[in-house]
Amino acid sequence: MDPRYIGQSVRRQEDDSLLRGMGKFVDDLAPHGLTHAAFLRSPVAHGRIRTIDTTFASEVPGVIAVLTLADLRPVLTSDRLPVQFKSDGLPPNIGPYILAKEEVVYVGETVALVIAESRAIAEDAVALIDLDIEELDPVTGCHQAVQPGAPKAALDRDSNIFAQFEMGYGEVDQSFATAAHTVSLSLVQHRGGAHPIEGRGVLAHPDSLSGQMTVWSSTQQAHEARGFLIELLGLDETLLRVRTPEVGGGFGAKYLLYPEEVSVTAASLLLGRPIKWIEDRREHFLAAIQERDQFWDVEAACDASGKLIGIRGTMIHDGGAYVPQGVNLAYNAATAVPGPYDLPNYKLSVQAVATNKVPTIPVRGAGYPEGTFVMERVLDGLADAAGLDRIEIRRRNLIPASAMPFSTPLKSRSGSGITYDSGDFHAMYEQALKEIDLGGFADRKAQAAKAGRLRGIGVACGIKGTGRGPYESATVRIGKSGKVTVFTGAMPMGQGLKTALSQITAESLGVDPGDITVVCGDTNTISLGLGGFASRQTVVAGSSVTVAAKAVREQALTIAAGLFEADVGDIELVDGMARVKGTEIQASLKELAKIAGGSPGYSLPTGVTPGLEATEYFMPSGLTYGMGVHAVELEVDAETGAVTLQRYVVVNDCGRAINPKIVVGQIHGGVVHAIGNALFEFMGYDEQAQPTTTTLADYLMPTAPEIPRIDVHLAEYPSPLNPLGVKGVGEAGCLPTAGAIVSAIENALGSKNQLIQRIPVMPQDLFQFIQQGKQTDAA
Amino acid sequence: MTNSAETLHTVTLTVNDVPHEARCVARQNLADFLRHDLQLTGTHVGCEHGVCGACTVLVDGLAVRGCLMLAVQAKGRSITTIEGLTQPDQQLGILQEAFAQHHALQCGFCTPGILMTLVEVLQDDPDPSEMALREALSGNLCRCTGYQNIIDAALAAAAALRKNQK
Amino acid sequence: MKASPFAYFAPGSLQEALDLLGSLDNAKILAGGQSLMAMLNLRYAMPDQLIDINGISDLAGISDLGARLSIGAMTRQRVLERDTILLQKAPIFREALLQVGHIQTRNRGTIGGSLCHLDPAAELPALAMLYDATLIARSANGERALPMAEFPAFYMTPALEPDEVLTRIEFDPWPQDSHFAFVEFSRRHGDFAIVAAGCLFTVASSGTIERAAIVLGGVGAAPMRLTEAENSLIGQVPGKEAFDSAARAAQSIEAMEDSVYSAQYRCHLSEVMTRRALIKAWDRQQERAA
């Protein structure tokens, strides 16, 4: 039977309340007796706290409490946060303090907190806390961090190195001996922040009737947050519930339990009052995680035909002051280098080091954009060295469809092998070239040249591992009201997950998706959950939902079969009814649910089990990989270094698309985030590691006029790894973007033997690059 | 000046055609006032320094940043917020409907400011070009959608509104 | 962040405002708020008293005094952008204003606020400089006229006394057939320019340039006139050669640098933007003629 709901761009169930201004975000919640928190944050990148004098701050009318770590200790089991993703060899002391203890290690680190009748008053008091700090030398960059005699980023660690490891396979050094062409690159990659338009926020709400603490948080991970909170506060699941209201975007910044969430909850336990803290934009710059800098020094080799032989080199990753998720970011980046290409030999030495800057964990893309950029630069460099067309060299190195599934010798962070499960990369590549009308490019370039403009084209590919496990939870239930409800630990922050899950449920139960309620982000409704990261939710939660919904379908059919004295195979579920096909004999799901609910003292009909309900924790056997090809045309203003994007084509494999409109929307967003990283967004620090970009007027996120139309084509190569055949797309859009743009810039300039090695490409840098190019061309 | 001495000002105004009177401190900005004093939380706050546009509301029909205006300055004014876009019969208005049709919102946090800006823009220019719309929305950041569906929704809404006018 | 506390005054007349300004300590004037409110919210500015001049109706408006135009300090940028008198007599205003921030900021931002905020890259101070405008300030002691050239005291600081309010700006519009253009290089639409250039010139019946004015924004602490370039244009036939050579004069200016853009780059952009402004001004008229 053809799917009725899956694959349709049904209207999103999220939209109606949001479009009316009725969606409730965390700052929209205001329980009776609400108080407000503001934080004193470290004004210096590195220092030793001498004293914190809260006397004047406490005297401000309207202030309820001024709290330091010592004040919170009675309700804390630990002074610092645990590391979320542990891996072998990580040193101790790499998780943030809940409030600073003796040392501060980045500007913005939480030092003390004020609870007051209003946020404004809390901020007045923060300004009156007398913080006496002895300034220490900061580590301002990761090269400095590893130099002998460098200051230590944190005094309680033995070194500035969080981790170092080797990644790779094959016989790289021998392979270089056979190279026909080589290229060396020193790539500097900056990836800024997440910057959802809604910042972080938390409301701790103790309920004196139930004795339960409810923590409302704008988070990507309700269950993980609960897990850490009960551990840090010495509570259990019956005493603490985490709920998420609408979440105004996350992009990685909200996949972490932060010191603010812990300290606000601790303060609320101490004071017995509801407390809300809403991150303002300045705080998002100072204290929400970023992804930031990586420095890659790599050499690559190919044979005479342009086929890759090997890549070797080093990468140093700026982890910032703490790495609350270990070194997954550097790890992902290193595994992402081969991408959709057949790379026979690979060796990379990685160092993840500490600096006195804001901590890092993955932002949308999670290291993959960086690895992808390296490979794309390598291919451009080798093409130039071999005198090959840049578009052709990719063709020669893409993994052929005949090799699918393709196992690389690398292992993912979980330890499982990296296997590309399905897809025809060449077909997608050719489609992208066709969609951007490669054939017509020469004409367009000539036209632009007539008007004095330099036009260029660039193509790049990337592949993202999506659908991380180990599992996601889902319960599908038809209640006695007849209402279908889905409960899951997956966490939407704008992706339309509820709509997608309702479509999947609808497919099995024959109910209109709009009539299905999906409950996410409430730890009281389902016991386990991992939440929203790694483009995983439709893959993993979607699979759990489909399995659970099918089980409920079987239960419903069994009851109906008994009721109608018909064969299960003759019954269909449509429009909220169970019906004997081709007859008028039918019963509503409500009636079936009542039967399954039973009556006190009476037995259930034969073969019927209690309730119309099933819970599933789908466990994917591995990541499912979705390839993307981006083709971009742009114009360079050689006099200023400005870049104007003109055309943008994406061909992306999303496996089976549950809701194509939603999928395309995800890709639009990813591409534009990555355009920001390629051309605009830069988080600056001065020589003392003081952030210099702390407003959205300084940190340039792309706005509508800078963005061209993005023409997205979905390739649907079903994944064999899950029952729906889906692949994740949340991050897909941001992988090949920078590679394609930079390649197109060089194509526009017609520069030879000169490669752009730093992103974002700022106009001033590009102008200098052009000037240097002129000099080398002249020489 | 100490906090307890902070004077309360009485602000009388209409919001979405409903008269309101409330008392607030001088430093309260209009967005916070609408959200926290009048409980109209549809207007959002994303930066408080005038760049993101999430706080955009109409003041006497003109789109302005709610975070860059004091509540006391709204005395006697007529304000329209996203809550005022829904039709009296509870149906979505043309612009809201176009946003749903074109998947022009994801998390929906930027949406109120974008809708309110577009109300003025489409009144001003009923038949805008795509580039004109992109420029008109340059003061509204959206991290989720990449803008394209927003522009498409606005173009569709403009066409529908023109048809209605006829 | 939320603003720190202040006392709020909304005088209904200029006299009342001047009296308040003369008597209150650490007071600030609130005009459109599009710069000041952001600074208050960030606690970069922490005045004890705020004097809101939005209620003083006679501070807003555009008057055509024949040979001279007078614009009230509280005239909104969005009003200026659409004003028919201005469109006719000084169309460069609209061209420049469309590059000032966004619809929402122009709906409230005022010309007086922009002049007093005096951001080095702001368009309106650049226009005031281009027109050699006169700025009229008033205190309880009376009125004072300042030529725009003397208005900037330091970086982002006008030469106003603490008790003075800027009430209006006056300038002589150029002849109707003047050529004009305002171009800028900025990262995103509506951002403050990295370098902006505005120009006005007239061409005599003989076909040579008779009078010229060029201003650069974003380059120095205050907008600067390119006198050398202006002089070099006089008597020249408008066209590539004259424009190129005038623009080259920008090479010798002293440009500022910041954490992102070097002085050298700004200097280079000044030349490029000057040339583009001149070309745009000239081409537009040619297009119209055609």
Ligand SMILES: Cc1cc2nc3c(=O)[nH]c(=O)nc-3n(C[C@H](O)[C@H](O)[C@H](O)COP(=O)(O)OP(=O)(O)OC[C@H]3O[C@@H](n4cnc5c(N)ncnc54)[C@H](O)[C@@H]3O)c2cc1C
């Ligand atoms: C997102 C954004 C983008 C922007 N982009 C640009 C841009 O591209 N170009 C640009 O030029 N501007 C830009 N601005 C600033 C905007 O134009 C402001 O309107 C302008 O700088 C200040 O005008 P205002 O009326 O809002 O003044 P206010 O912010 O109210 O006041 C500014 C300063 O001037 C003083 N002041 C105001 N009026 C008087 C007076 N009559 N007498 C004495 N002192 C006075 C105030 O005390 C204050 O110190 C932008 C603003 C934002 C928020």
Ligand code: FES
């Ligand atoms: S909150 Fe007002 S512009 Fe961002």
Ligand code: FES
């Ligand atoms: S929809 Fe999320 S910011 Fe625009």
